[in-house]
Amino acid sequence: MFKRFFQQLKFKALARQLRKPSGAMGKKVGHMMNKANAFLYDFAFECMKICKGNAVLEIGFGNGNFFERLFAQASDLQVSGIDFSETMVKAARINNQKLITTGKLQLHHGSSDQLPFDSNSFDKIFCINVVYFWDDPIPHLKEIKRVLKPGGKFYTIIRTKESIEQMPFTRYGFTSYTVDSWKNLVNENNLHFVDVIPVDEPEILFKGNSIRSRSLCLVTEKK
Template sequence: MSVMLLADRALAAIACQLGQPTGFAGRVVGRLLNRGNRSVVIAAIDAADVAVGSVVADIGFGGGVGLDVLLQRVGAAGSVHGVEMSPTMLAEAGRRFSDDIADGRLRLHEGRMENLPLPDTSLDAIISTNTIYFVEELATALRELVRVLRPTGRLVLGVGDPDQMSKMPFTRHGFRLRPMEQVIDAIREAGFARVDDRRVGDGPMGFHILVCVKVL
């Protein structure tokens, strides 16, 4: 087997773990994602303007750093929903946040953005970072996010700059790197009245923080 083929398989495996961390390797990836994505996740939570006592969600929470910060922000009177398609990440979060789950402050759900296991108009805010690259039907997913948000709710998406991400070798394996104009148009068509595109960082680490306000 050629070196190039081995390298390509290794890159495909990395991409697969980033999309859906699984098993021992997935647990390692989750911890790495917590460290690498913390600043972007916090920027998204800041932009979501999460209030004490609110009901919020992290969709595709991965290693769980967003769940931790959201629980702190909503306080004892609020609650957090975590939606994740990776059973490995759900199990890790279940162990890490067992006390919050027992207290009813955190509820974990297995699911995908295209079919959220949440009631209509049940959330004050949603964050989701590094997720839409793994969503095939973006319009369907965005309509689901509109459905579960309250009329005054706010969605914040953290999205890596597609031009920079296209230069990363593993992103050719299953990543959907849509132009930002296409993403923003899809958000507006789904039912968000305003989309503010804020930047965090520059160069390869540059991220778009898309702050989306629902149509009243």
């Protein structure tokens, strides 16, 4: 009984840190997310087909480990990022000083339901394993629509509901989506669902158990 109780406390603490990394533990979680999400960043960039001169926004960039990889996709990019965690924003600014100093990269501390950008600013917006943590997704989607250029696209990378449920910490504060539930949500909020691209991730170990996850890139367009 006590073992289960303390295990639940650990899972709850991990879920809180994944939502909003903070302090020394948050820094460790940031490094853990780099390993867990590396495959998904490559998958996201493949789906996005970033072009020369694009304006790109990442929501939830963590410690900014993948911005260099993003800039390698095309020339003359203008990249912005926003993250809910002050700990992660500080780390990302340290890790990307050169890109920030040269004006190629702008990083902001804040939430995607109040984006600090002008309307019609971005060609592409993306996030990886972020939307689970939106308590109310509607304000976020409205802001994303506002700052997208007409014809701009929003790429949402998520793990499938079945994959999420393999990980016990996701019982605490995670909202999972099916393709249909996400499609209905974005269409109801004046965005146009255009595609779903699936991918099978490499096998990982969690608490000694082998886990195979399937992720989806859900593509939405502003008409």
